[in-house]
Amino acid sequence: MAEAAQTTPAADERIKQISPLRKALIRPELGGMVGTVAVFTFFLLFAFDSGMFNSQGVMNWSIVSAQFMIIAVGACLLMIAGEFDLSVGSMIGFAGMMIAIFGVTLGWPIWIAIIVTFVLCTGIGALNGFIVIRTGLPSFIVTLAFLFILRGFTIYLPQIIERKTIIGGIKDVAEGDWLAPVFGGKILQGFFQWMGEAGLITTFTRGTRAGQPVVDGIPMLIVWAIVLIIFGHVLLTKTKFGNWIFAAGGDAEAARNSGVPVNRVKVLMFMMTAFCATVFAVCQVMEFGSAGADRGLLKEFEAIIAVVIGGALLTGGYGSVLGAALGALIFGVVQQGLFFAGVESSLFRVFLGVILLGAVILNTYIRRVITGER
Amino acid sequence: MAEAAQTTPAADERIKQISPLRKALIRPELGGMVGTVAVFTFFLLFAFDSGMFNSQGVMNWSIVSAQFMIIAVGACLLMIAGEFDLSVGSMIGFAGMMIAIFGVTLGWPIWIAIIVTFVLCTGIGALNGFIVIRTGLPSFIVTLAFLFILRGFTIYLPQIIERKTIIGGIKDVAEGDWLAPVFGGKILQGFFQWMGEAGLITTFTRGTRAGQPVVDGIPMLIVWAIVLIIFGHVLLTKTKFGNWIFAAGGDAEAARNSGVPVNRVKVLMFMMTAFCATVFAVCQVMEFGSAGADRGLLKEFEAIIAVVIGGALLTGGYGSVLGAALGALIFGVVQQGLFFAGVESSLFRVFLGVILLGAVILNTYIRRVITGER
Amino acid sequence: MTEPIIQMQNIEKHFGSVIALAGVSVDIFPGECHCLLGDNGAGKSTFIKTMSGVHKPTHGDILFEGRPMHFADPRDAISAGIATVHQHLAMIPLMSVSRNFFMGNEPVKKIGPLTLFDHDYANRVTMEEMRKMGINLRGPDQAVGTLSGGERQTVAIARAVHFGAKVLILDEPTSALGVRQTANVLATIDKVRKQGIAVVFITHNVRHAMAVGDRFTVLNRGQTLGTAMKGEISPEELQDLMAGGQELAQLEGSLGGTV
Amino acid sequence: MTEPIIQMQNIEKHFGSVIALAGVSVDIFPGECHCLLGDNGAGKSTFIKTMSGVHKPTHGDILFEGRPMHFADPRDAISAGIATVHQHLAMIPLMSVSRNFFMGNEPVKKIGPLTLFDHDYANRVTMEEMRKMGINLRGPDQAVGTLSGGERQTVAIARAVHFGAKVLILDEPTSALGVRQTANVLATIDKVRKQGIAVVFITHNVRHAMAVGDRFTVLNRGQTLGTAMKGEISPEELQDLMAGGQELAQLEGSLGGTV
Amino acid sequence: EGEKYILVSHAPDSDSWWNSIKNGIALAGEQMGVEVEYRNPPTGDLADMARIIEQAAASGPNGIITTLADPDILEGPIKAAVDSGVDVIIMNTGTADKAREVGALMYVGQPEYDAGYAAGLRAKGDGVGSFLCVNHYIVQPSSQERCQGFADGLGIELGTQMIDAGQDPAEIKNRVLAYLSSNPETDAVLTLGPTSADPTLLALEENGLAGDIYFGTFDLGGEIVKGIKSGVIEWGIDQQPFLQAYMPVVIMTNYHRYGVLPGNNMNSGPGFVTAEGLEKVEEFAGEYR
Numbered sequence A, B: 001m002a003e004a005a006q007t008t009p010a011a012d013e014r015i016k017q018i019s020p021l022r023k024a025l026i027r028p029e030l031g032g033m034v035g036t037v038a039v040f041t042f043f044l045l046f047a048f049d050s051g052m053f054n055s056q057g058v059m060n061w062s063i064v065s066a067q068f069m070i071i072a073v074g075a076c077l078l079m080i081a082g083e084f085d086l087s088v089g090s091m092i093g094f095a096g097m098m099i100a101i102f103g104v105t106l107g108w109p110i111w112i113a114i115i116v117t118f119v120l121c122t123g124i125g126a127l128n129g130f131i132v133i134r135t136g137l138p139s140f141i142v143t144l145a146f147l148f149i150l151r152g153f154t155i156y157l158p159q160i161i162e163r164k165t166i167i168g169g170i171k172d173v174a175e176g177d178w179l180a181p182v183f184g185g186k187i188l189q190g191f192f193q194w195m196g197e198a199g200l201i202t203t204f205t206r207g208t209r210a211g212q213p214v215v216d217g218i219p220m221l222i223v224w225a226i227v228l229i230i231f232g233h234v235l236l237t238k239t240k241f242g243n244w245i246f247a248a249g250g251d252a253e254a255a256r257n258s259g260v261p262v263n264r265v266k267v268l269m270f271m272m273t274a275f276c277a278t279v280f281a282v283c284q285v286m287e288f289g290s291a292g293a294d295r296g297l298l299k300e301f302e303a304i305i306a307v308v309i310g311g312a313l314l315t316g317g318y319g320s321v322l323g324a325a326l327g328a329l330i331f332g333v334v335q336q337g338l339f340f341a342g343v344e345s346s347l348f349r350v351f352l353g354v355i356l357l358g359a360v361i362l363n364t365y366i367r368r369v370i371t372g373e374r
Numbered sequence C, D: 001m002t003e004p005i006i007q008m009q010n011i012e013k014h015f016g017s018v019i020a021l022a023g024v025s026v027d028i029f030p031g032e033c034h035c036l037l038g039d040n041g042a043g044k045s046t047f048i049k050t051m052s053g054v055h056k057p058t059h060g061d062i063l064f065e066g067r068p069m070h071f072a073d074p075r076d077a078i079s080a081g082i083a084t085v086h087q088h089l090a091m092i093p094l095m096s097v098s099r100n101f102f103m104g105n106e107p108v109k110k111i112g113p114l115t116l117f118d119h120d121y122a123n124r125v126t127m128e129e130m131r132k133m134g135i136n137l138r139g140p141d142q143a144v145g146t147l148s149g150g151e152r153q154t155v156a157i158a159r160a161v162h163f164g165a166k167v168l169i170l171d172e173p174t175s176a177l178g179v180r181q182t183a184n185v186l187a188t189i190d191k192v193r194k195q196g197i198a199v200v201f202i203t204h205n206v207r208h209a210m211a212v213g214d215r216f217t218v219l220n221r222g223q224t225l226g227t228a229m230k231g232e233i234s235p236e237e238l239q240d241l242m243a244g245g246q247e248l249a250q251l252e253g254s255l256g257g258t259v
Numbered sequence E: 001e002g003e004k005y006i007l008v009s010h011a012p013d014s015d016s017w018w019n020s021i022k023n024g025i026a027l028a029g030e031q032m033g034v035e036v037e038y039r040n041p042p043t044g045d046l047a048d049m050a051r052i053i054e055q056a057a058a059s060g061p062n063g064i065i066t067t068l069a070d071p072d073i074l075e076g077p078i079k080a081a082v083d084s085g086v087d088v089i090i091m092n093t094g095t096a097d098k099a100r101e102v103g104a105l106m107y108v109g110q111p112e113y114d115a116g117y118a119a120g121l122r123a124k125g126d127g128v129g130s131f132l133c134v135n136h137y138i139v140q141p142s143s144q145e146r147c148q149g150f151a152d153g154l155g156i157e158l159g160t161q162m163i164d165a166g167q168d169p170a171e172i173k174n175r176v177l178a179y180l181s182s183n184p185e186t187d188a189v190l191t192l193g194p195t196s197a198d199p200t201l202l203a204l205e206e207n208g209l210a211g212d213i214y215f216g217t218f219d220l221g222g223e224i225v226k227g228i229k230s231g232v233i234e235w236g237i238d239q240q241p242f243l244q245a246y247m248p249v250v251i252m253t254n255y256h257r258y259g260v261l262p263g264n265n266m267n268s269g270p271g272f273v274t275a276e277g278l279e280k281v282e283e284f285a286g287e288y289r
C-alpha cells in the first residue's frame, strides 16, 4: 500500500502473495458452486434410489428450480443495482389475475391479454422505481406498500367482477393462440418420444399414457429460465449497461457523478423484476389454466433467498446472475429432495433457514477476499 | 456554517430563521400525531354510528392496537439500534406453542412453562443478535433464516408430539395459577361493574351474564402495552442506555470508538424484541387457551410498518417509541375501522399500502428538517 | 491571451433555505491551473458541482468555449470534456479497477448484433494507464476496495486525464494524502496543465496552491473576493484572504509562521 | 524530565495477511504534543487505535503511567483517561449535539430508584463548552448533521478535552479544514498541551506539525524511523523523512519549495 | 326488513373456496332483504379472527354467522356476542355439541373429522391400504382433522403421508410428483380442496397415474368436477358451502321476523359426489357448489 505512488513499485513485503489457484477459485459464484456440489452430494448419498435422479425426478426438481430462477434473475439484477423488491409475490398473483380477467372475463384474445399484462406489470414496476428514485425512500418500504396494494387488488378485482377469487378456463380460451404456447408449451417432444422408443428413458407402464415416455418434453418454463439467465448474465458482465448496474448499486452518488444514468438504471431494473414476475405468472397460468388470488405468496422472500445464497450483497453493488441461478437450483433441489428423501415436510423450513445462514456466511468470506472490504 | 470557528459567532445570514412554533412541532412523533388525528377524524365522520365508538367498539380497536403496540415497542427499539427482526411473527407462534407443549403436553405448572418460554425465547433473540454481531451479516438475512427455522419447528413439534397443529386446553391447566392472570386476566373489573350499574356503559341484556357491563375490565394485554411503551420511552429518551441505542444505530463504528458497548446494546435489543413477541404470545395463549402453528403469521411486517409509520428510520439511529405506539394505534384503528365502516375487507391492504407510503413520505420530510440530513 | 474555455457568470445556488453560492463569476483558461480556495462551507464544492453538471445553478450562466451550456446531468458535462474528481471519491470500492476506470465511458465492441463491453481493451488500457501513473496493479480485476486512498485518488485522476478532458476539476485531491502521494498529484497536475488542459484545483493548503497554481480565486461565504494571477499575490496575502484576515496574526505569533 | 504517561513497546499488529505495524515503540509525555507523521498506509491510524483500545496489539506491550495495560475495548481506554478523535469522525449525524457530546459518558441523576440521563446538565454543559470553543448552537438539541465539518471536529475535540483526558489523540483533525478552522484546532492543541495533557497529533502537513509539535515520530510501512525533539530537526528534514527522501528534490525543483 | 348480519370466516383473503359462501350470503341477502357482510382475518391467523368477532358484536348486528375453527380461541368472543344479545349460528367447521356449548342457535356444516372418517371407510371398502394426503394449508387445524379422520377410517397411522404442500400450484404439483415417485406403492391420493386438487390432477396426468390411482378430494371446484366426470377422481366430498352460508341467513331472518327456528342442526355434508348426476354440479361449480 505504501508503494502507491512510486514509479517502479516493488512487490509489497507487507502482503502475502495469493496463489493463482486460489485466485481462479475466488469468484462471486464460488459459494453457489460449493453449495450446489454439497447439496447434490448429500442427495446422491441419501436419496439416490428414491427416484430423485431418474428422468422424471430430474424433471421434477428442474421445474421447481426453474421457477425460482426466473424470479431470481430479476431480483438479482435489481439487488445488484442497490434496491430490492418485496412486491414480487404480489406481482405474480396480480399478473395472473389480470390475464384471467382480460382473457376470460373480458374475452380478449389471449395474446392481447398477455401483452397488455406485460405492459401493465412492467409499468407498475416502473412506478415502484419512480417512487424510489424521486422520494429517496428505501425500496423496502415502497415495495412493501406495493406488496399490500397489489395483493389487495388481486383479491378485490375478481371478487367484484366475477364473484370468485379464482378464475379458471384459461386453457380453453388459450386453445390455438399463437402466443400462449410460448409460455405454456413444451419443446423437444419429438426427441423425447424418440428417446422413449429407443429405451433411453423409461416409459409409462400403466395408466392412460402407457407406452409414452415419462418425460415428454422440456416445458417452456425451463426455456424461459435459461433464456433469462443467459440474458441477465450477458447483460451484467458483458455490456456497458451491466457496468452501470454495478455502479448504481455500489455507490449511486459516485456513479451519478461519473456520468452513469443511475435513475434510468434503477427504474429499468425494477421493470426487469416486474417482467420476470410476469413471465413466472404467465407460465403458471398457462400451465394450470387458472389464476388465483393466493398465487405467489411469499415468493419475494424465496427470490431474495436464492439471490443471497448465490452470493449477491443485500446492499447492492455485488453479485452474479449465475450465482443467483445456482442459489435457485440449491433452493429447488433441497425443497424437492427432502420430499424424495421422505423427510417430514414441515422441516423443510428449518433446513432452508440453516442453509441460508451457512451460505451467507461462506459468501461473505469470499466477498471480503475479493473486494478487500473490511 | 462559515462561522464555525469564530469566537463571537453572529447569526448566519445564509440561513433563514426557523420560527419557534415550527421548532416545537417538528419532532419525530409529529408524523404519527398527524396520522392519528387524520384517522380518527376520518372514522368519526364515516363510521360514527357503526358502534365503533361505543364502549365495546372502543375496547375492540384498543385491544387490536395494543397487540400491535406490544410488538412495535420491541421492533422500534431494535430498529433504532440499527437492526431489524423478521422473525417476530414466527417467534410469536413458537412461543405460544412452547407454552402449550410445556404446560399441556408435558404437564408442567403453567408458571414454570411461562418462565421457561420467556427464557428460551429471549435466548433465541440473543442468538439472533449474537450471530449478527459476530458475522457482521445484515440482520435481514439472519432473522429471515430464523423466520423459517422457528416456523418450521412450530409446525413440526406439535405434529410429532401431539399429531396436530393446534394444542388447546391451556385454560384448564392455567386455572388457579398465580402467573397466568398477569397475562390473561383483566383489571379494574370492580370499576367497570360500577360503571355498568351506574348506567355509564351498556350492560348485557340477556344470557348468563345479563346485567353485567359489556366491557368488564381492562385486559392485561392493554396494561402490558402501556407498561412496555412507558418502559421503552423512558429507556430511550431518559436513560444512558437510550443514548447508546441511538448511537449504536446511528453509526456503530463511531459509537464503539466513543466507548459505547455497541454489541451489548444490539444483543439486548434483539432480546427485547423477542421478549415483546413472547409477551404477545403469552397474552394470546392465556386469553384464548390454545396455541396454533398459524399464530403470528406476517406479524413482523405489521410491527415494522407500525414503527415506520411512527417515524423511525429503517436504517437506524432515529425514531421514537411514542411514535411507534401511535403507528400501532393508526394501524389498529384503520384495520378495525374499515370493518366497522363496512368496507370490502380485501381493500384493507390497499389502504394500508397507501397509508404506509404517505406516512413515510411525511416522516422523511420531518426528519430531514430535524437532522439536516441531505 | 487565449480565450477562456469556461466562463461562469454570476452563479447562484440555493439549497432550500441555504444560500450556498451568492453570485460567483470565474473564468477558466486552457493550459492553466486555476486554484479555488476558501473556508469550510464557502461553497467551493458546490461551485465546481454546478460546473460539472451535478447541480443546476439557481441563477447565472455557464459559457463553454464561448457558447452557453445547460448541463442536464454529469453525462453532458463529461461528454463536453469536463472531467471531475470529486472530494468524496468517485470510485466504487466493490468494483474492479478497470470497471471503475471506464465507468460511464465503457468501451464497446460489436459482435454480430450485440454491442458488448470490450473487457480486453478496458483491461489493457487500465493496466497501462496505471503503470504510467506508477501503480502496479495485481490485475485489472482487482477491486478498488483493496487500494489505498492515495492509489484510489490516482486512479480517479488517471481516468479523468485518459478521457481527454479539456477541463480537469480536482476537489481537494490532496487533503488525505501523504507527502509523497501529494507530490505525485501535484506533479500530475503540472503535467496535465502543460498538455493544454485547464485544471481547476481546490485546496485548503496555500503551499499546494502556490506550487502549481496560475490563478487564484478565493471564495468566502458563497461570494468571490476576486481572482489573482500568479506573482500578483504572496502566500501570506492569500492565506489572509482565505481566513478573512482575522485573528490569525495573533495565532501565527504564538505558533510561528503560516499554517 | 517527567515520566512518560504511555509507553508503547514494540507494538505489532497484523490484519489477516496484512502486517500493519511491524514493531513500533513510542513514548508519550504529559504536557507535550507528540506528532505522528508518515505516508498513507504507514500505520498511523492503526497505531493510535491500539493505543485507544480499538485494536488489541498482536505483539508488544502498552504501559500506562508505568503499569502494563490491557484495554479490552475503547471504554477501558476512555475511563483510563485516553480520549481519541478518530480520523473518520466519531460523531453521529442523526443525534443531537448534546447527546453526541456525552455519548459513552452520559451524566446521570437519580430519581428514586431510577438512574436517568441528566439532560439538563448535559445541555447546559454542551452549550457552555461549545460557546467556549466559539460555536454558538441554535440549541443543544440541534442535530450534528446540521453542523459543518469544521464544527463537528470542534465538538469532538471539545468533548475529549471536557472529559479531563490525560491523553488526547487526534487523527488528522485538520486535513479537511479551512485555514481558519485549522488555526483554531492548532490553538486548541496548544491550549490543551499547556494544561499538562499529553497530545498525540497525526498529520500529513509538516507546517502544522512544526507549529505545535514537541516531538516528531515518523512511521514508514509499519515501522518507526525514530523520534526527534523540536529543534533537533528542520521542516525540510522532516519532510524528507516522511516521503522516504526519494525524488522529492526533483519535484520540489519544478514546483518550488516544500509541499 | 333490513336486518344486518355478519359472516366471519377463518380463511385468509386469498382462499378461493370461500367464494360460494360469499355468493350464498349475497343471494340470501337479496332474497330476504337483509344486509350481510363477509369478514375474515387477512392472514388466516385465528387469534385475529377472535378480534373480528368481537368487532362484529360491537357493531351491533342482528346476528353473527361464524365458523368454529378453534373452539378454544373463539368460545370467549362468541359467548360474549351471545350475551350481548347477538344471535349466533355456527357454520362450516365445528360440531353440533360445541355449537350448543358456546350458545349458538344451531350448527350448519360438516364436521371435518367425521367427514374424513366416512371418506376413509369408503376408501377402505374400495380396497385402499395406503394414501397420500396433500395438505395445502398445514397450519389450519381442520385440514389436519380431515387427514386424520381419513387415516383413522382406513385404520392406519397418520405419518409422513400428510405432506405440507404449500399454496403455490407448481410446488404442490411437483411435491405430489416427488412423493409419488419415491413412494410408488401409494394406493390413494386425498386432496383437501381445489387449491391442492387442481395441481394434483395435473401431476397425475403427467406421471400417468391419472385414473389409475384412487383419488378422492374434499370440496368441489371446476377442475374437480371435470376430474370426477372423466373418472380420474373417484369422489368429491361436497359439504355444500352454499347451504352453509345461505341457510343461516334465511333461518336467522325468519327467526328474527317470525320467531321460527328449526329444531335440529343441519349437516350440509358430507355428500359424496360421483360421476353420476353431475350436470348441476358442473354448471355451478366454484360459484354455488
Ligand SMILES: Nc1ncnc2c1ncn2[C@@H]1O[C@H](COP(=O)(O)OP(=O)(O)OP(=O)(O)O)[C@@H](O)[C@H]1O
Pocket: B001, B002, B374, C015, C016, C018, C019, C020, C038, C039, C040, C041, C042, C043, C044, C045, C046, C047, C087, D149, D176, D178
Ligand atoms: N445538497 C445540499 N443541500 C443543502 N445544503 C448544502 C448541500 N450541499 C452543500 N450545502 C451547503 O452549502 C454550503 C457550501 O457547501 P460546500 O460543500 O460547497 O462547501 P465547501 O467550500 O466545499 O467546503 P469544504 O471545504 O468543507 O469542502 C454549506 O453551508 C453546505 O452545508
Ligand SMILES: Nc1ncnc2c1ncn2[C@@H]1O[C@H](COP(=O)(O)OP(=O)(O)OP(=O)(O)O)[C@@H](O)[C@H]1O
Pocket: A001, A374, C149, C176, C178, D015, D016, D018, D019, D020, D038, D039, D040, D041, D042, D043, D044, D045, D046, D047, D087
Ligand atoms: N481493519 C483492517 N483490516 C485489514 N487491513 C487494515 C485494517 N486497518 C488498516 N489496515 C491496513 O493497515 C495498513 C495501515 O493502515 P492505517 O489506516 O493505519 O494507515 P495510516 O497511516 O493511518 O494511513 P492514512 O494516512 O491514509 O490515514 C494499511 O495497509 C491498511 O490497508
Ligand SMILES: [Mg+2]
Pocket: C044, C045, C046, C087, C171
Ligand atoms: Mg468541499
Ligand SMILES: [Mg+2]
Pocket: D044, D045, D046, D087, D171
Ligand atoms: Mg489514518
